[in-house]
Amino acid sequence: MASNKKEEKPKEKPKRRSAGQWAVAWRRFQRNKAGVFGLIIVMAVFFVGIFGSFFAPYPARPDTGAYAPFYEKPSQVRKPPSWLDPEQPNKWKYLFGTTPIGTDVFSDVIHGTKYTIYVGLVVTIITMALSIVVGAIAGFYGRWVDNLLMRTAEVFLVFPSLLFILVFVRIFTLTVGEPFWTIPIVNVQIPAGLTIVILILALFNWASNARMIRGEFLRVRELEFIEAERALGASNIRIIFRHILPNLLSSVIVVSTLTIAYAILLEAAVSFLGFGDVNTITWGQILQENFSEMRTVWWAEIFPGIAILLTVFGFNLLGDGLSDALNPRLRE
Amino acid sequence: MTETTLNIEGLKTYFFTEAGIVKAVDGISFNLKKGESLGLVGESGSGKTVTALSVLRIVPKPGRIIDGKVEFNGDDLFKKTEKEMRRIRGSEIAIIFQDPSSSLNPVYNVETQLRDVIIAHQNIPKKEARKKLIELLETVELPDAETRMREYPHQFSGGMKQRVAIARALALEPTLLFADEPTTNLDVTIQAQVLDLLNDLKKRFGMSLVMITHDMGIIAKMTTRVVVLYAGRVCEIAKTYDLFERPRHPYTEALLAAVPRLDRRKTLRVIPGNIPNLIEPPTGCRFHPRCNYATQTCKEDIPVLEEIEPEHFVACHEWRNISLKGERSH
Numbered sequence: 001m002a003s004n005k006k007e008e009k010p011k012e013k014p015k016r017r018s019a020g021q022w023a024v025a026w027r028r029f030q031r032n033k034a035g036v037f038g039l040i041i042v043m044a045v046f047f048v049g050i051f052g053s054f055f056a057p058y059p060a061r062p063d064t065g066a067y068a069p070f071y072e073k074p075s076q077v078r079k080p081p082s083w084l085d086p087e088q089p090n091k092w093k094y095l096f097g098t099t100p101i102g103t104d105v106f107s108d109v110i111h112g113t114k115y116t117i118y119v120g121l122v123v124t125i126i127t128m129a130l131s132i133v134v135g136a137i138a139g140f141y142g143r144w145v146d147n148l149l150m151r152t153a154e155v156f157l158v159f160p161s162l163l164f165i166l167v168f169v170r171i172f173t174l175t176v177g178e179p180f181w182t183i184p185i186v187n188v189q190i191p192a193g194l195t196i197v198i199l200i201l202a203l204f205n206w207a208s209n210a211r212m213i214r215g216e217f218l219r220v221r222e223l224e225f226i227e228a229e230r231a232l233g234a235s236n237i238r239i240i241f242r243h244i245l246p247n248l249l250s251s252v253i254v255v256s257t258l259t260i261a262y263a264i265l266l267e268a269a270v271s272f273l274g275f276g277d278v279n280t281i282t283w284g285q286i287l288q289e290n291f292s293e294m295r296t297v298w299w300a301e302i303f304p305g306i307a308i309l310l311t312v313f314g315f316n317l318l319g320d321g322l323s324d325a326l327n328p329r330l331r332e
Numbered sequence: 333m334t335e336t337t338l339n340i341e342g343l344k345t346y347f348f349t350e351a352g353i354v355k356a357v358d359g360i361s362f363n364l365k366k367g368e369s370l371g372l373v374g375e376s377g378s379g380k381t382v383t384a385l386s387v388l389r390i391v392p393k394p395g396r397i398i399d400g401k402v403e404f405n406g407d408d409l410f411k412k413t414e415k416e417m418r419r420i421r422g423s424e425i426a427i428i429f430q431d432p433s434s435s436l437n438p439v440y441n442v443e444t445q446l447r448d449v450i451i452a453h454q455n456i457p458k459k460e461a462r463k464k465l466i467e468l469l470e471t472v473e474l475p476d477a478e479t480r481m482r483e484y485p486h487q488f489s490g491g492m493k494q495r496v497a498i499a500r501a502l503a504l505e506p507t508l509l510f511a512d513e514p515t516t517n518l519d520v521t522i523q524a525q526v527l528d529l530l531n532d533l534k535k536r537f538g539m540s541l542v543m544i545t546h547d548m549g550i551i552a553k554m555t556t557r558v559v560v561l562y563a564g565r566v567c568e569i570a571k572t573y574d575l576f577e578r579p580r581h582p583y584t585e586a587l588l589a590a591v592p593r594l595d596r597r598k599t600l601r602v603i604p605g606n607i608p609n610l611i612e613p614p615t616g617c618r619f620h621p622r623c624n625y626a627t628q629t630c631k632e633d634i635p636v637l638e639e640i641e642p643e644h645f646v647a648c649h650e651w652r653n654i655s656l657k658g659e660r661s662h
Contacts, residue, residue: 227390
């Protein structure tokens with residue numbers, strides 16, 4: 001009896017994915033050291049973004065009026081990182097130094113992490129949604145639909161996108177009245193200016209991804225099982241959603257990861273150039289605020305810069321690792 | 333007389349490519365009786381597969397059915413709506429494809445994939461569909477079906493995948509099955525197993541079978557009647573035995589001569605030349621540039637299919653004047 005039960009147990013609770021391609025991919029991913037390193041960085045960024053406000057040494061700045069002096073004591077202004085400062089007895093006091101207006105750079109970086117994640121994720125979600133819809137329609141219907149959509153995508157690709165992004169961001173942020181929007185029903189506050197930046201970044205980013213999705217779509221569409229499904233009476237809708245799109249999932253994951261990195265970098269660039277949302281202190285915003293005194297207060301530029309670099313680096317490594325792990329051409 | 337399951341008349345399916353119109357199927361007619369095994373033979377590009385896809389009305393773009401009539405159990409399939417056709421596909425007419433390695437969706441396990449087909453057509457509860465599925469996989473002799481159906485296509489060997497593909501085609505108990513070179517990509521030993529299985533299933537389910545192949549050995553083993561296609565047209569239709577004994581079309585003779593045999597010490601004969609360009613096919617008889625017996629008439633007039641003896645049709649101007657060697661005399 002007992003042995004019988006043991007044999008039957010795995011049958012009752014089948015681990016449906018255990019032998020599937022995801023398990024294979026995960027095993028392959030684990031062997032890729034760079035990819036795992038990227039994953040660790042990314043997880044660390046998410047951790048800081050979510051829980052940062054609990055362990056940041058100083059509270060976040062007030063929501064508005066970023067330029068208003070926050071720390072009253074003039075003695076706190078322009079302090080180098082404590083561990084480099086012979087006059088500072090507490091070596092942990094200001095890990096990344098303080099800014100010309102007296103804020104702690106370390107705390108600023110920690111509080112900025114959540115905005116970085118917000119930018120990366122939301123830009124990517126919108127971008128991928130747009131590019132999947134466009135890519136799928138172009139790839140499935142082909143012919144003039146494909147032509148129209150892909151020529152439109154090319155128009156977006158040939159734009160000097162940063163320039164256009166800056167122009168659009170300036171135009172739209174000027175029209176924003178309040179610094180925060182409240183999403184009805186869930187009652188969540190989102191930074192208005194930053195959200196506009198996000199929407200515009202997404203608008204200028206979908207084209208290359210849509211082209212990639214379309215290409216993949218065309219590849220999968222020609223595989224024999226699509227013909228087989230059609231021969232079994234599957235409709236277009238069913239073929240697109242049930243058979244083609246799931247096969248694109250691995251590519252979508254890889255591209256999404258890389259898009260997150262790109263979005264973070266772009267937002268930092270927009271903010272650094274002074275076109276960002278002054279009410280949300282993103283990493284790019286920190287760079288922008290302290291740029292004028294970079295020669296003396298270098299720590300206020302170096303450390304946020306390293307944060308951006310590491311995060312983008314982490315997402316890129318993760319994306320490359322995932323790409324190797326999910327690449328069907330190398331599949332076991 | 334036995335009833336006709338499938339009747340194809342003057343089927344024309346063209347592909348409108350940028351290079352020109354490819355006349356892949358250009359006026360093919362033949363019929364299939366209930367319970368019959370019919371062979372569809374020809375080189376690559378002779379229109380075998382396109383004929384099958386046309387019957388199911390799933391010709392891929394830029395292909396289009398231009399003309400002709402396909403009657404299935406007396407119903408004109410070209411007059412059906414797309415919705416009616418979707419019901420017929422799979423549940424009435426099914427097809428097995430050539431390449432088992434890509435004919436299953438890699439992201440789903442076998443159970444999900446096959447259950448989907450059953451549920452989509454028959455609207456029965458999951459549990460029942462699953463039971464049916466196990467039975468089905470046992471029918472196609474998939475060992476340890478209940479465990480293995482939770483595995484993914486990449487975990488199966490080619491022969492096993494083809495068995496799964498056959499099971500999927502049979503899931504809805506179709507009355508007509510197209511087998512499009514079902515064994516081309518398999519090992520020789522597995523080939524024999526799969527063919528035996530198909531024969532077996534055909535008897536058990538009482539299906540009509542159209543065997544699409546370029547392998548005369550498979551034709552001999554599997555079919556009772558053969559349609560020989562060349563460049564989108566029918567050359568010859570005959571009982572398999574007659575075709576092998578007394579081919580009447582020069583192309584059939586050449587095909588038979590090109591079958592390797594172990595019991596004859598002879599170099600293998602090949603058909604000179606290539607299958608013609610179907611955008612601008614040869615005038616008259618399409619085989620004439622490669623035919624040893626071609627005359628001036630062959631270059632000018634299109635031969636019509638005539639019944640030269642009961643149930644033996646041939647489309648050749650010269651059939652009266654030439655005597656061709658059957659399979660035994662090579």
